[in-house]
Amino acid sequence: MDQVAAAQFANFIARFYQNLATQVGNYLHENIGNIPADQFTILSNDQTRLISYSNTFFALSDTIAFEGADVYFKKVQNATNDINDALKTIQKADTVITIAANVIALAGGIVSKNTSMITTALTALKGAVKL
Amino acid sequence: MTMPLSLRNSILLFFCAAVFAGCASVKEVNAFATGSRQALDKQRAENFGYYAYYHDSTYLYHYLPDHLRDVDCHCDAEKQADAHIAGEYNQLCSYFAALARFADPGAYFNFAPIGAPVPAGTYGHVNFSAQEASYSAYVATALTTLTTTGYKAKKIKVFMAEYRDSVAPLIMLLKIRADNLAGRIVNLQLQLDRTADSLISYTTDKAVKMPVLFVYEQKRKELDASLAHYQQRVKELETIIAGGQLIVDNLDNLHSQSFKNKMMGFVNALASNYH
Numbered sequence: 046m047d048q049v050a051a052a053q054f055a056n057f058i059a060r061f062y063q064n065l066a067t068q069v070g071n072y073l074h075e076n077i078g079n080i081p082a083d084q085f086t087i088l089s090n091d092q093t094r095l096i097s098y099s100n101t102f103f104a105l106s107d108t109i110a111f112e113g114a115d116v117y118f119k120k121v122q123n124a125t126n127d128i129n130d131a132l133k134t135i136q137k138a139d140t141v142i143t144i145a146a147n148v149i150a151l152a153g154g155i156v157s158k159n160t161s162m163i164t165t166a167l168t169a170l171k172g173a174v175k176l
Numbered sequence: 177m178t179m180p181l182s183l184r185n186s187i188l189l190f191f192c193a194a195v196f197a198g199c200a201s202v203k204e205v206n207a208f209a210t211g212s213r214q215a216l217d218k219q220r221a222e223n224f225g226y227y228a229y230y231h232d233s234t235y236l237y238h239y240l241p242d243h244l245r246d247v248d249c250h251c252d253a254e255k256q257a258d259a260h261i262a263g264e265y266n267q268l269c270s271y272f273a274a275l276a277r278f279a280d281p282g283a284y285f286n287f288a289p290i291g292a293p294v295p296a297g298t299y300g301h302v303n304f305s306a307q308e309a310s311y312s313a314y315v316a317t318a319l320t321t322l323t324t325t326g327y328k329a330k331k332i333k334v335f336m337a338e339y340r341d342s343v344a345p346l347i348m349l350l351k352i353r354a355d356n357l358a359g360r361i362v363n364l365q366l367q368l369d370r371t372a373d374s375l376i377s378y379t380t381d382k383a384v385k386m387p388v389l390f391v392y393e394q395k396r397k398e399l400d401a402s403l404a405h406y407q408q409r410v411k412e413l414e415t416i417i418a419g420g421q422l423i424v425d426n427l428d429n430l431h432s433q434s435f436k437n438k439m440m441g442f443v444n445a446l447a448s449n450y451h
Contacts, residue, residue, distance in 0.1 A: 048307050049345070052352045059359055066366050073370070077377045092370060096363045103356040103363075108303040 052106045058155060059102030061125045065148055066095035068132040072141055084138045091145035098152040105156075121155065124167050131174035143173045202279045202332070202430050204439035208419050209276035211446035213269050215412045220265035222409075224402040225258035226302050227251050229360060232399075236367050253300030260294045260304060264350060267293075267315045271343050274322050275335050292316070308349050314342030336424050344420055351413035358406035365399050368392065408449055415445045 069092040077085065132144060147169045154162030235247040293316040296309035318338035372392035376385050419442035426435045 048305075049348055049352070052349070056352060056355060056359070059356070063359055063362055063366070066363070070366055070370060074373055077373060089370065089374065092366070096366055099363055100360060103359050104301070104303075106356050107353055108305055 055102050055106035058121065059099045059106060061129070062095050062099035062102060062148070062152060064129055065132060065145070066092050066099060068129075069095060069141065069145060072132075072138075076138070080138050084142065087142055088138065088145065091142065091149065094149050095145065095152075098149065098156075101152075101156060120163065120167060121151070124151075124170060127174050128170060140173065144170065147173055204436045204443065205332070205423060205430065206276050206279035207443045208423070208439055208446075209272045209279060211443050212416045212419065213272035213276060215416065215446050215449065216265050216269045216272065219409050219412070220262050220269065222405055224405065225261060226254040226300075226357070227258050228402070229357060229364075230254050230301055232364055233360075236364050236371070239371055251300060254302055257299035257302035257304075260299070261350070261353070263292070263294055264312055264346060267312065267319065268343065268347065268350075270319050270323070271315060271339075274319065275339075278322075278332065278335060308346070311342050311346040311349065314338075315346055318342055332423075332430070333427055336420075336427060339420050340424050344417060347413055347417055347420075351410055351417065354406055354409045354413060358403055358410060361399055361403045361406060365396065365403070368395055368399070412446060412449050415442055415449075418442060419446075 069088055073085065073088055073092065080088075128144065128148060132141065147166050151163060151166035151170065154160075154166055230251045231249045234249040234251070235241070238247050241247050293313040294304055294309055296304050296306045298304075315338075318341075322335060322338065372388055375388045379385060379388070419439065422435070422438055422442065423430070426432070429435050
């Protein structure tokens with residue numbers, strides 16, 4: 046993967062986290078006042094983390110500092126569509142919380158280039174999106 | 177034996193034409209280069225950049241500060257980053273002005289000073305990689321060569337070799353930068369939505385709801401406008417990249433109708449955005 050491709054991949058991942066943050070935001074917007082306060086707080090904080098990771102990936106893209114991503118490029122790219130689709134239809138707050146927690150762990154793995162952390166998060170997500 | 181005057185004139189005309197063929201009028205290339213220069217010049221002048229972004233994010237991401245000083249923006253370094261980005265646009269404007277003049281020797285452009293290449297480094301939250309700095313340095317060197325030494329004797333292949341090696345990669349990086357900034361503006365909007373939604377939903381004081389809603393709508397419109405500018409910027413840069421590649425791919429075919437039609441498609445796309 047050359048530097049420009051690496052920058053584009055970081056941009057792709059940033060957009061993915063932005064999408065998730067948007068979907069969590071939409072969920073909160075629709076359900077605010079209807080879901081328990083503790084679940085609202087968890088999801089609201091998760092949305093902040095998703096936005097923060099999205100910004101982190103945008104920054105990595107700017108600096109073209111994302112080389113070496115080839116190893117997990119395919120795995121992550123394949124998972125993103127399933128996660129996006131799943132979040133569009135899920136209505137249960139606890140399922141959204143589970144998915145959000147695992148995508149946050151996935152982001153940590155990508156930022157630190159920790160392959161085992163990425164694999165663990167992807168396996169957990171595979172189970173969660175089928176819930 | 178003396179040559180008839182009319183034949184001598186014809187031969188002279190032929191040689192003149194051959195001499196100027198190197199910088200012959202390629203109307204479509206000229207139109208594309210002129211359109212690209214105008215688009216880049218407009219982008220250079222837009223005022224929402226890294227400074228404005230970090231200024232906004234300082235208080236939008238700092239939910240309910242205790243003091244106003246908590247949301248002070250120490251963003252002077254980002255102004256320098258914006259100046260460097262403007263410098264890169266300046267270089268690209270100069271390149272397309274040179275190309276436009278070359279493609280139509282009758283065209284007149286007032287070349288702006290080319291300026292120094294962007295140095296690699298960190299300016300507050302903004303980082304310029306060694307790769308980006310090297311492209312900027314290549315463009316600066318290429319411009320000096322293209323606009324000074326034996327300018328009229330250059331062939332379009334020389335211009336396009338510089339385009340392929342340094343101009344196109346720099347435009348590509350600026351496109352990624354613009355798309356990243358557009359993405360960050362969307363994130364600012366998400367944060368603004370979240371904060372406003374939370375304040376409006378949970379405040380018990382009805383007198384608070386209206387000012388929150390009013391301020392939310394104002395800021396939202398402002399961010400929408402900046403986002404639209406950046407989305408357009410990305411589209412324009414994509415058009416310039418595609419148009420430049422078309423010239424590179426058709427260097428031996430610049431007078432074909434198929435090339436001219438495709439080139440004018442890019443010219444029209446740039447013009448519709450510009451107006």
